[in-house]
Amino acid sequence: MSSLDNGAVLGIETSCDETAAAVLAGDGRVLAERLWSQSAEHAPYAGVVPEIAARAHLARLPGMIEAVLADAAVAPAAVAATAGPGLIGGLIVGANLGKGFALARGLPFYAVNHLEAHALAARLPGLAAEPPAFPYLTLLVSGGHCLLVETHGPGAHAVLGRTLDDAPGEAFDKVAKMLGLGWPGGPALERLAAGGDPARFPLPRPMLGREGFDFSFSGLKTAVATIVAGYPSGALPERDAADLAAGFQARVAWTLADRARRGMRAAKTCRVLVVSGGVAANAAVRAALRAAAKEEGFALAVPPPDLCTDNAVMVAWAAIERRRGGDPGADLAVAPRPRWPL
Numbered sequence: 099m100s101s102l103d104n105g106a107v108l109g110i111e112t113s114c115d116e117t118a119a120a121v122l123a124g125d126g127r128v129l130a131e132r133l134w135s136q137s138a139e140h141a142p143y144a145g146v147v148p149e150i151a152a153r154a155h156l157a158r159l160p161g162m163i164e165a166v167l168a169d170a171a172v173a174p175a176a177v178a179a180t181a182g183p184g185l186i187g188g189l190i191v192g193a194n195l196g197k198g199f200a201l202a203r204g205l206p207f208y209a210v211n212h213l214e215a216h217a218l219a220a221r222l223p224g225l226a227a228e229p230p231a232f233p234y235l236t237l238l239v240s241g242g243h244c245l246l247v248e249t250h251g252p253g254a255h256a257v258l259g260r261t262l263d264d265a266p267g268e269a270f271d272k273v274a275k276m277l278g279l280g281w282p283g284g285p286a287l288e289r290l291a292a293g294g295d296p297a298r299f300p301l302p303r304p305m306l307g308r309e310g311f312d313f314s315f316s317g318l319k320t321a322v323a324t325i326v327a328g329y330p331s332g333a334l335p336e337r338d339a340a341d342l343a344a345g346f347q348a349r350v351a352w353t354l355a356d357r358a359r360r361g362m363r364a365a366k367t368c369r370v371l372v373v374s375g376g377v378a379a380n381a382a383v384r385a386a387l388r389a390a391a392k393e394e395g396f397a398l399a400v401p402p403p404d405l406c407t408d409n410a411v412m413v414a415w416a417a418i419e420r421r422r423g424g425d426p427g428a429d430l431a432v433a434p435r436p437r438w439p440l
Contacts, residue, residue: 105175107421108163108199109414112155112192113184113212114242115139115146118410119162121170126223126418130169131411132162137282144281145271152187159195174205176427178417181209182438183242189434197430206427208417212408213238213440216374217249218419219412220399230370230399237358237387240375241267241284246311246361247440248368252419255440258361259311266350266377269315273346276326277339287343288380294337294344299325301345304353311361318349350377351386358387362394370397379403 104124111118120131136154140146167174179196182189193209200207217236221229233250244261264272267284274283279290301321304314322342326334334342358371371391377383378400391398405411421427 106170106172107176107178107208107414107417108167108174108196109210109410109412109417110159110163110177110179110192110196111212111408111410111413112159112188113180113182114188114408115151116408117155117158117162118408118413119159119166120410120414121166121172121174122411122414122418123172124175124418124421126415128411129172130166131409132166133409134158134162141281144275146185148185148187151185152191155188155191159191163195163199176200176206176208176417176421178208178210178413180212180215180413181429181432182212182435184212184436186434186436189436193434201430207430208420208425208427209429209432210413210416211438211440213243213245213438214252214255215412215416216240217247217255217372217440218252218416219374219401219405220372221419222401222405222411222415225401225405226399230372230397233368234370234372234399235358235361235365235368235396236372236374237354237361238375239266239354239373239377239383241265241271241377243375244313244315245440246313246357248365249372252416252423252425257440258364259313259357261313261315263314263316264319266313266315266354267375269319269350270377272319273322273343276323277343278333284377284380287347288382290340291343291347291382294340294342296341296344296348298341299345301349303349303356305357311357311364313353313357315350315353318346318353322346347380347382351380351382354383355386355390359390359394362391362396369395370399372399374401374406376407378406
């Protein structure tokens with residue numbers, strides 16, 4: 099273990115519509131955290147408005163950092179901030195504030211890849227009796243991303259497959275809008291689906307029988323839109339909406355489990371499936387992946403729902419993982435970037 103594995107880390111997350119800050123001890127214990135969702139600000143527009151998001155981050159983040167530092171009652175030894183991928187305005191706010199904090203105090207700064215932070219979150223201490231050891235298979239499912247990756251360590255990821263069109267969270271939001279559920283739609287659709295019959299509507303199973311590890315959700319989304327278009331204008335009957343929501347959710351869960359199962363069968367050295375990202379908070383998705391992992395002889399590691407969605411705890415933890423590997427944190431020259439593949 100590196101000599102850098104000492105001292106607390108301040109983490110900052112502003113990649114989309116959550117403003118978050120956290121302080122973690124050098125061993126990964128969460129000393130303080132704050133998270134503010136901008137859902138109310140973006141709800142009238144049925145989606146995230148980048149300019150509103152950036153201004154909201156700028157208004158909230160300084161006070162949030164002061165609060166977590168006061169709660170933690172410890173001076174950080176390093177600073178970490180999400181530098182991509184994400185909405186460039188928010189990334190600039192968070193990354194530059196983090197850089198300024200680090201410069202003013204002479205601290206190392208870590209520019210964190212948001213996707214990597216999700217991939218490493220399951221290794222946080224206290225989440226399981228035995229944190230997953232490298233290498234493992236990572237399924238990252240969120241509103242903006244869908245990746246199947248072999249994770250060998252910080253900065254060492256081999257992408258096996260990715261979505262060819264929509265991310266699953268994006269598809270959830272769009273189908274929820276079709277069903278009149280508003281935005282954000284994922285949690286509302288899950289609640290509606292709980293009382294529905296997933297087998298009633300003949301929805302397709304995306305990528306059925308397709309070789310490889312890529313994902314696709316646009317065809318499923320279009321199938322739902324075609325069914326909805328067959329109804330008179332206005333709200334769907336409650337039973338029909340619930341059945342359609344349940345069918346859509348079941349097909350998404352099946353697709354994720356099917357592609358993950360292919361990845362598990364192809365893996366040579368991985369025996370753990372890590373699932374992270376906002377869609378991993380969906381109970382039907384978790385259940386389908388749990389069953390698939392059990393069938394393939396894999397252990398399943400899924401962070402709790404509050405660590406699946408965007409948060410600053412995972413950002414600070416990603417920096418701690420890098421420090422343990424000897425990375426001194428010299429990322430002040432790293433510019434925020436809207437695209438930053440693993």
